Amino acid sequence: MSNRMNKMNRREFIGGTMAATVAMATGTATAFADSGQQSKKKTVKDLPYNPRTHKAMPTRNLGKTGYQVGIFSLGGQATLEIKGKEKDSVDIINRAIDLGVNYIDTAAGYGNGVSEINIGRVLKDRRNEVFQTSKTADRTYDGSMQLLEKTLKQLQTDHLDLWQLHNVRTQDELDKIFSKDGALKALLKAREDGMVRFLGVRVFATEFRTNGRN
Template sequence: MSKRLDRRTFLKNSLIAATGIGLASTANKDLFAKSAAWLSDPENNPMPKQPLGNTGYDVGIYSLGGQGALEVPGTFDKSVAIINRALDLGVNYIDTAAYYGSGSSEMYIGEVMKTRRDEVFLATKSHDYTYDGTMRLIEESLRRLNTDHLDLYQHHYMFQERYDRLLKKDSARHAFEELKEEGVIRNIGVTGHSARILSDAIENYDYDCVLIPLNAAGSILQDDGNLDRFFGLTSEKNMGVIAMKVFGGGGLIGRGLTPKQLLYYTMSQPVSTTIVGISQMEHLEENVRNAKQFKPLTDEDIMELKAVVQ
């Protein structure tokens, strides 16, 4: 048995000891909150789901990102309330990163995971592309998230130098593969802003999921001429595609389209789910309500939306 597996066993036992008291009563409270949330929905709509690539998991089309309030230190109560409310409303995928808020985002999410871990597909990221650095980061992430495993671990924000580093000896890729073999992580993913670099990465390696910016203005996404190639590869390999930056980091709000239109544009792309970071509870409520009523846009609708913001 490897030393890392020993550390994992130690971590798991520590987490059980730290969170075991009061789990039953808290779980009952969470179940009541979820039931109340469903009843508060006038149409009692479920969150639409679809397969997350080859992971074997059916993910809601709208998911919670770990930015917004969640990456701001000192927003514990607000962030925990947002996370709990998202789960109450049917969100079943949460994405974060060790980098967000220097660990604050993972810590807030971990507070909720103490009692609601089995309700979500939990994803985080390593921004260190070396073997040793990733092994250090994942131990920190697991402790903050109060879990002994991750459903998805991702290379964070891949650009050319980071991609080149993955191809060398003792890279984060080797750490990811070892962690997956040990059961610490269940799926391997990659994130980035360049359609070209992401295409190169997924052509070179069979990732389970990939996270990419997609919005009506094409903002933040780099090398968008490679987008057809990107989607061709993800379709061929049946990878889970997660969309981010729906509102262009907030910059697209007020440019002639509503949040609902922007959200529907991204959801109409060939993606499994769309993540959004939340700063205000009312934004979460509105987004979930829109997601539950989503109908794919036509090609004509998509062209009209793009014309407004470009």
């Protein structure tokens, strides 16, 4: 894993992120920092499949994942992250999947875990229909691994299809992520162990700056 971290320097990381930003032409973007190979220790199941998606809406290739994602997806904020809105959240999630949505995005920080818990109420019975993502805003190895364990428990699943670094804005954050015990180490370890399938980063391109250091 250390060799892999050495090969993926800051310039490659930022370059992939900015390329995705330009391609999407938005203020925020998801960049797949490393698709890599499937874990040798644990093989995750086949990619999810919602049989309604292709009939309900156009689809697009999701980076280099090999997954066809519908042009409409479901985000884990608003109602889904509000405590006391369990029934409404479950109804929204089930309805979205019934209408062909095959991608649900959330984060450990949405509602301090409420979003993941509400999604998990549906995911426990419909995991194979949804490409499920989550994010870590922690920049350390230990903190991110602890968040991932909590995320999987709350989502009631044994793996994520995509785990992302959340809201990366500054060079200082990037330095922490790439440090010896930084969050990148957690992402690579989680993929190696079969806890996540793909890795990515969410950046605010208009606020992120780099001084060109490796």
